[in-house]
Amino acid sequence: MNYRMIAYLLGNILRIEGVFLSVCAVLAIYFNERAALFGFVTTVVLTLVIGTAACLKEPKNKKIYGRDGLVAVALSWIVMSIFGALPFYLSGAIPSYVDCFFETVSGFTTTGASILQEIEGLPMSILFWRSFTHWVGGMGILVFMLAIMPTADERAMHLMRAEAPGPLVNKLVPKMKSTAKILYGMYFALTLIEIVLLLVGGMPLFDSVVNAFSTAGTGGFAIKNASIAAYDTAYYEYVITIFMFLFGVNFNLYYLALLRDFKSIVKNEELRYFVTIIVAAIALITWNISAYYDTLEAAFRHAAFQVMAIISTTGFATANFDVWPQLSKGILAVLMILGACGGSTGGGIKISRFIILVKTAIREIRLMVHPRSVNIVKLDDAKVDEDVIRGVSSFIIVYLLVLFGSFLLISINNFDFTTSFTAVLTCLGNVGPGFAMVGPVENYHFFSDFSKIILTLDMLIGRLEIFPMMLLFAPSVWKKGYM
Amino acid sequence: MNYRMIAYLLGNILRIEGVFLSVCAVLAIYFNERAALFGFVTTVVLTLVIGTAACLKEPKNKKIYGRDGLVAVALSWIVMSIFGALPFYLSGAIPSYVDCFFETVSGFTTTGASILQEIEGLPMSILFWRSFTHWVGGMGILVFMLAIMPTADERAMHLMRAEAPGPLVNKLVPKMKSTAKILYGMYFALTLIEIVLLLVGGMPLFDSVVNAFSTAGTGGFAIKNASIAAYDTAYYEYVITIFMFLFGVNFNLYYLALLRDFKSIVKNEELRYFVTIIVAAIALITWNISAYYDTLEAAFRHAAFQVMAIISTTGFATANFDVWPQLSKGILAVLMILGACGGSTGGGIKISRFIILVKTAIREIRLMVHPRSVNIVKLDDAKVDEDVIRGVSSFIIVYLLVLFGSFLLISINNFDFTTSFTAVLTCLGNVGPGFAMVGPVENYHFFSDFSKIILTLDMLIGRLEIFPMMLLFAPSVWKKGYM
Numbered sequence: 001m002n003y004r005m006i007a008y009l010l011g012n013i014l015r016i017e018g019v020f021l022s023v024c025a026v027l028a029i030y031f032n033e034r035a036a037l038f039g040f041v042t043t044v045v046l047t048l049v050i051g052t053a054a055c056l057k058e059p060k061n062k063k064i065y066g067r068d069g070l071v072a073v074a075l076s077w078i079v080m081s082i083f084g085a086l087p088f089y090l091s092g093a094i095p096s097y098v099d100c101f102f103e104t105v106s107g108f109t110t111t112g113a114s115i116l117q118e119i120e121g122l123p124m125s126i127l128f129w130r131s132f133t134h135w136v137g138g139m140g141i142l143v144f145m146l147a148i149m150p151t152a153d154e155r156a157m158h159l160m161r162a163e164a165p166g167p168l169v170n171k172l173v174p175k176m177k178s179t180a181k182i183l184y185g186m187y188f189a190l191t192l193i194e195i196v197l198l199l200v201g202g203m204p205l206f207d208s209v210v211n212a213f214s215t216a217g218t219g220g221f222a223i224k225n226a227s228i229a230a231y232d233t234a235y236y237e238y239v240i241t242i243f244m245f246l247f248g249v250n251f252n253l254y255y256l257a258l259l260r261d262f263k264s265i266v267k268n269e270e271l272r273y274f275v276t277i278i279v280a281a282i283a284l285i286t287w288n289i290s291a292y293y294d295t296l297e298a299a300f301r302h303a304a305f306q307v308m309a310i311i312s313t314t315g316f317a318t319a320n321f322d323v324w325p326q327l328s329k330g331i332l333a334v335l336m337i338l339g340a341c342g343g344s345t346g347g348g349i350k351i352s353r354f355i356i357l358v359k360t361a362i363r364e365i366r367l368m369v370h371p372r373s374v375n376i377v378k379l380d381d382a383k384v385d386e387d388v389i390r391g392v393s394s395f396i397i398v399y400l401l402v403l404f405g406s407f408l409l410i411s412i413n414n415f416d417f418t419t420s421f422t423a424v425l426t427c428l429g430n431v432g433p434g435f436a437m438v439g440p441v442e443n444y445h446f447f448s449d450f451s452k453i454i455l456t457l458d459m460l461i462g463r464l465e466i467f468p469m470m471l472l473f474a475p476s477v478w479k480k481g482y483m
Numbered sequence: 484m485n486y487r488m489i490a491y492l493l494g495n496i497l498r499i500e501g502v503f504l505s506v507c508a509v510l511a512i513y514f515n516e517r518a519a520l521f522g523f524v525t526t527v528v529l530t531l532v533i534g535t536a537a538c539l540k541e542p543k544n545k546k547i548y549g550r551d552g553l554v555a556v557a558l559s560w561i562v563m564s565i566f567g568a569l570p571f572y573l574s575g576a577i578p579s580y581v582d583c584f585f586e587t588v589s590g591f592t593t594t595g596a597s598i599l600q601e602i603e604g605l606p607m608s609i610l611f612w613r614s615f616t617h618w619v620g621g622m623g624i625l626v627f628m629l630a631i632m633p634t635a636d637e638r639a640m641h642l643m644r645a646e647a648p649g650p651l652v653n654k655l656v657p658k659m660k661s662t663a664k665i666l667y668g669m670y671f672a673l674t675l676i677e678i679v680l681l682l683v684g685g686m687p688l689f690d691s692v693v694n695a696f697s698t699a700g701t702g703g704f705a706i707k708n709a710s711i712a713a714y715d716t717a718y719y720e721y722v723i724t725i726f727m728f729l730f731g732v733n734f735n736l737y738y739l740a741l742l743r744d745f746k747s748i749v750k751n752e753e754l755r756y757f758v759t760i761i762v763a764a765i766a767l768i769t770w771n772i773s774a775y776y777d778t779l780e781a782a783f784r785h786a787a788f789q790v791m792a793i794i795s796t797t798g799f800a801t802a803n804f805d806v807w808p809q810l811s812k813g814i815l816a817v818l819m820i821l822g823a824c825g826g827s828t829g830g831g832i833k834i835s836r837f838i839i840l841v842k843t844a845i846r847e848i849r850l851m852v853h854p855r856s857v858n859i860v861k862l863d864d865a866k867v868d869e870d871v872i873r874g875v876s877s878f879i880i881v882y883l884l885v886l887f888g889s890f891l892l893i894s895i896n897n898f899d900f901t902t903s904f905t906a907v908l909t910c911l912g913n914v915g916p917g918f919a920m921v922g923p924v925e926n927y928h929f930f931s932d933f934s935k936i937i938l939t940l941d942m943l944i945g946r947l948e949i950f951p952m953m954l955l956f957a958p959s960v961w962k963k964g965y966m
Binding site for chain 2: 325326327329357366370393394396397398404412414417420421435471474476
């Protein structure tokens with residue numbers, strides 16, 4: 001293992017985090033929040049000093065093997081969460097460090113599950129940092145690093161591959177650094193447009209920015225106890241619904257749009273499935289909840305908002321869907337598992353994996369009927385490699401093992417089946433709200449520290465799509481003499 | 484498709500069912516139950532006449548292709564359930580035919596889920612038939628037919644493969660007919676021993692026989708409203724616990740025992756996992772529920788009974804485990820999915836599939852760490868074919884699609900999440916009881932006819948391990964000109 005290179009990468013991540021945190025420190029000065037300022041300044045000093053120390057010596061060998069890349073990504077996420085949690089702790093905003101860590105991982109992984117019962121009393125700079133973690137985690141901090149680091153070389157492609165969601169990650173342009181830059185450029189532009197549109201509707205600047213951060217990362221942290229319902233304005237709801245959709249789509253499509261290749265966009269299979277599932281879910285839920293609302297428009301608006309909030313794994317709430325009929329809740333539960341498109345900022349197993357799974361199953365049945373038929377699985381008219389198919393199958397298997405294993409461990413807390421099961425489901429899918437005691441108007445404060453740590457691991461496993469995290473627990477990765 | 488041969492097979496199945504039903508008719512005479520007698524005699528006449536008509540002309544071409552075999556098995560199970568439901572309906576024991584069909588499929592598939600709220604008032608002969616369906620369905624009616632049909636030839640192996648549970652089905656001896664005979668011989672002997680042991684403890688003959696049928700098939704239909712708890716005798720509970728274990732084990736092991744090859748039994752990996760999981764589950768649950776019972780023995784006895792009842796997918800109850808702490812319920816929920824060993828009469832996804840899944844996942848992680856390592860998945864020291872691994876992965880994927888699809892359809896009934904989800908889980912795993920409204924002291928009467936039909940299909944899909952049932956819905960199977 002190339003320990004020196006991994007340390008170098010981690011050091012750079014910390015330095016970037018330090019810069020981000022300085023912005024929050026400036027905000028703390030602006031809002032005159034002393035406790036928060038102390039938390040931010042201390043953390044900035046720590047991250048910059050430790051980060052700079054770690055990358056003082058540039059490693060001679062900058063090769064990052066596939067396995068080392070996965071380990072580096074997993075460690076980066078853990079390290080940046082450990083330090084990212086400090087401002088919450090040092091400012092006194094969240095008294096328990098386990099809670100701080102839970103909240104920060106929930107932020108970076110864009111889950112949006114919170115242990116806070118009371119949000120509105122927190123310092124503004126702390127709220128800003130909390131939502132900003134969504135924005136950073138959505139597109140990925142390693143991708144960001146690759147976009148700005150002068151020394152990033154082509155071999156770092158698997159760093160991006162390990163961090164980016166979905167079964168198939170491709171470079172947009174031959175140079176990986178340019179790919180990372182283009183991705184962050186589009187991400188930044190879309191976020192800006194959402195901020196402007198919210199401002200146009202009359203939302204205060206601060207609220208517009210943090211809500212746009214949460215939407216962009218498909219995170220779900222709000223700065224009001226009642227989430228987006230607090231604004232009670234149909235305009236905001238429609239704007240956010242549309243942007244939850246936009247951030248749930250594969251970013252490669254925006255690049256195609258820039259190239260004016262609209263034909264490829266329309267033909268994109270994942271997008272077609274995504275839209276079909278969304279339309280069907282909204283139609284069914286609108287019909288199913290129509291009796292709960294005065295007008296059909298209100299039913300449609302709430303259905304559309306919640307479908308997009310769940311399938312994009314943002315997790316914002318405008319309605320307490322936990323009181324909706326079971327069919328609507330069942331649909332939302334299934335969407336929690338599916339998640340958004342590969343290459344988006346959303347979580348879940350991803351639509352493209354779902355498509356590959358369904359097609360693999362159909363192939364198996366077809367093979368039984370016509371044993372000699374040609375049997376390749378296609379996506380977007382191209383053959384899907386058997387390696388990818390095997391990878392997707394393994395992914396699902398490990399996903400299930402983690403899901404049921406975590407469910408058993410959470411069950412020790414002795415909350416009901418729905419609470420325990422959907423808490424794990426929603427954390428693993430990086431959604432945020434589940435049902436019953438973890439429903440959209442509830443939070444996670446009541447779990448034991450042990451359960452919170454399990455759920456934190458689930459969020460990381462879900463965000464990094466299992467294998468990078470798994471590698472950290474494989475003993476042979478840490479064996480000496482293996483390089 | 485060889486329609487003539489399929490008709491011939493179905494005819495034979497019906498004739499065998501007619502003979503079984505005649506036994507019940509004799510019982511109805513003995514117990515002087517007129518309505519039941521009418522039901523049985525009518526059904527006997529129908530099955531024998533239609534069955535004989537269907538196999539009047541022996542087909543010249545007795546070849547059964549793989550696909551035709553699967554279709555024949557799926558149709559057999561549907562046809563024998565359609566006719567097997569008639570005595571319940573004609574005798575007036577169950578007024579709705581959908582309910583009769585649900586109960587019969589639940590019997591043959593050894594699920595043991597019931598729509599009956601009041602069992603004890605039913606005619607004895609009807610109760611006998613109800614439990615006898617478990618015994619017939621446990622080992623499989625096609626296997627039975629192969630054991631007794633003089634014309635069964637070697638090519639019928641895939642009939643057995645399609646009906647027998649588990650990912651790997653092997654012949655015990657070169658001749659398939661002898662294999663079927665040996666299997667049924669051991670099944671019969673074990674059932675007999677259980678009957679004798681229950682009689683020794685003082686259980687009435689009729690109760691001993693029907694409870695042994697339910698145990699043998701790992702079904703779970705009881706003839707008391709309180710299931711096995713009605714007898715309130717620790718001796719019975721221990722006897723049944725042990726036999727639930729014995730019927731949950733691969734029957735090949737009994738053949739090895741007959742051959743005195745005890746070394747292979749001890750080394751059998753599936754058995755080792757099965758025992759390990761059972762011991763761990765019993766230990767955890769005993770500890771978890773100890774405060775609920777006066778003595779540790781009582782806690783252990785109930786834990787052992789329920790763990791075996793669930794993992795063997797029998798579904799008998801001696802305790803209302805729905806009121807146990809969530810950890811115990813969580814463990815039972817996971818056992819519902821796992822199920823028993825391949826080649827047993829139990830349901831679920833089977834321990835051997837679980838082992839293959841876990842090993843495949845470990846292989847995937849190992850491949851990431853050491854990309855050039857040798858990577859074969861082994862079971863019992865033998866390489867598992869890549870075809871089997873792919874089959875197991877596809878099985879799980881379709882299992883999940885069916886699980887979540889059915890869950891959505893059941894959700895239309897608007898019962899809570901736990902009820903809807905565990906009802907599907909337990910029917911698909913052929914277990915019987917779930918949690919909440921389908922808990923061990925509840926039943927399925929309250930579902931709509933639509934939901935009952937969905938759950939009935941789930942039971943068949945679970946018992947035939949998905950693919951035979953799926954083929955019935957594949958349009959190309961029914962295309963003309965394809966033979």
